[in-house]
Amino acid sequence: MQTALADFIRDTPQGREANEILRSCVHCGFCLPACPTYQLLGDELDSPRGRIYQIKQLLEGAPVSARTQLHLDRCLTCRACESACPSGVQYGRLLDIGRAVSEPRLPRTPRVRLTRYLLHKVVPHTRRVRALLGLARALRGVLPRALRARLPAAAAPLPAVLKARRPHWPAPRHARRVVLLEGCVQPALAADINPATAQLLDGIGISALRASACGCCGMLDHHLTEHAAALTAMRRNVDALWPHVEAGVEAIVLTASACASMVADYGRLLRDEPDYAERALRISALTRDVSQLLAGEGAALGAALLPAADVRVAFQSPCSLQHALKVRGVVEGLLSTAGFTLTPVADGQRCCGSAGSYSLLQPQLSGELLRTKVQALEAGRPDVIATANIGCLVHLRGGTSVPVCHWVQLLAARLADG
Ligand code: SF4
Ligand code: SF4
Numbered sequence: 519m520q521t522a523l524a525d526f527i528r529d530t531p532q533g534r535e536a537n538e539i540l541r542s543c544v545h546c547g548f549c550l551p552a553c554p555t556y557q558l559l560g561d562e563l564d565s566p567r568g569r570i571y572q573i574k575q576l577l578e579g580a581p582v583s584a585r586t587q588l589h590l591d592r593c594l595t596c597r598a599c600e601s602a603c604p605s606g607v608q609y610g611r612l613l614d615i616g617r618a619v620s621e622p623r624l625p626r627t628p629r630v631r632l633t634r635y636l637l638h639k640v641v642p643h644t645r646r647v648r649a650l651l652g653l654a655r656a657l658r659g660v661l662p663r664a665l666r667a668r669l670p671a672a673a674a675p676l677p678a679v680l681k682a683r684r685p686h687w688p689a690p691r692h693a694r695r696v697v698l699l700e701g702c703v704q705p706a707l708a709a710d711i712n713p714a715t716a717q718l719l720d721g722i723g724i725s726a727l728r729a730s731a732c733g734c735c736g737m738l739d740h741h742l743t744e745h746a747a748a749l750t751a752m753r754r755n756v757d758a759l760w761p762h763v764e765a766g767v768e769a770i771v772l773t774a775s776a777c778a779s780m781v782a783d784y785g786r787l788l789r790d791e792p793d794y795a796e797r798a799l800r801i802s803a804l805t806r807d808v809s810q811l812l813a814g815e816g817a818a819l820g821a822a823l824l825p826a827a828d829v830r831v832a833f834q835s836p837c838s839l840q841h842a843l844k845v846r847g848v849v850e851g852l853l854s855t856a857g858f859t860l861t862p863v864a865d866g867q868r869c870c871g872s873a874g875s876y877s878l879l880q881p882q883l884s885g886e887l888l889r890t891k892v893q894a895l896e897a898g899r900p901d902v903i904a905t906a907n908i909g910c911l912v913h914l915r916g917g918t919s920v921p922v923c924h925w926v927q928l929l930a931a932r933l934a935d936g
Contacts, residue, residue: 695766871885
């Protein structure tokens with residue numbers, strides 16, 4: 519694609535990066551069928567190719583219109599288009615640049631501003647999420663119906679054979695050590711996932727240390743174009759993780775695939791920060807979604823887990839796992855090895871509509887994607903739906919009566935020593 523970027527951006531690092539990405543797009547349109555918003559709306563402007571064209575116009579100096587802002591807002595950042603693109607166009611990176619350019623140029627309505635402000639002020643803070651959720655649940659009966667519908671659904675009980683073990687964090691006792699970055703929302707909404715992961719790892723000879731001084735990975739603020747807050751979160755996590763790296767942990771592990779994809783990108787996102795660039799690169803290189811760590815531990819898992827449970831599992835592979843981290847088939851393999859029966863899921867590459875804050879900012883599109891995804895997941899009559907990301911987990915619970923959990927919890931529940 520030919521480009522002629524405007525003076526304000528042409529010679530900046532973002533301008534050079536955007537120019538290279540724009541030039542790599544050959545307009546073939548192979549990405550269109552993979553795009554959930556194009557599938558739903560049928561408008562080229564809501565497709566990857568259409569958005570690339572709109573970002574090109576912005577970077578070439580066109581004014582930001584409400585229409586462009588709408589089409590960029592509707593993008594889920596699911597990156598299914600990247601998986602489908604034969605030219606390797608880094609769409610997600612281009613969208614970040616396009617949003618960073620458009621955001622300050624077109625004021626949003628007071629209502630949208632308030633919603634985004636509240637998301638920025640509450641979601642990345644575990645204690646605030648916990649307090650607000652507690653309050654909202656206590657007041658559930660008197661809340662307006664629309665607000666009640668937005669409350670995260672309670673977890674349906676798992677089948678008896680998977681009854682959760684008492685969640686506790688085992689004391690470190692193994693020579694092999696990893697550090698587990700616990701995240702912000704997950705400890706507030708599904709507090710058992712990280713201890714279950716630590717128990718599972720302990721059961722196969724790996725001690726998981728807690729990175730107590732860490733917090734949100736910065737992804738939510740990054741997507742809300744709150745770049746200063748995102749950078750602060752990233753720097754804090756680098757400082758908190760570094761002593762563990764120096765002490766020789768073999769990996770930095772996350773159980774939320776979206777957060778894993780963010781931390782795996784710290785090296786690039788902090789490359790212009792002299793005090794952080796080198797450490798961030800090392801941290802990114804050590805970062806693993808828990809599935810990436812366990813992929814090489816099949817034999818140890820086989821020895822640590824009870825024999826097959828008669829449980830049918832539908833696995834929802836989050837976009838961050840399959841499109842950002844490019845981990846495909848690994849969780850399914852681990853669940854099969856552990857004796858679970860996987861049920862077929864049509865259109866497995868399609869987003870569930872959670873997409874971070876998308877379900878709150880674009881509730882209609884998000885709801886349509888949720889309905890389609892739940893239909894696909896329920897089609898094989900599973901006993902349990904498993905996923906790999908807290909946002910998807912909470913979102914899916916809002917659309918089905920089938921229990922939804924993290925896939926690691928299924929494995930941890932089958933530990934033989936419990
Ligand atoms: S598939 Fe890739 S190269 Fe083709 S239009 Fe989409 S982004 Fe451009
Ligand atoms: S990131 Fe997802 S929603 Fe956005 S253009 Fe790509 S495929 Fe479509």
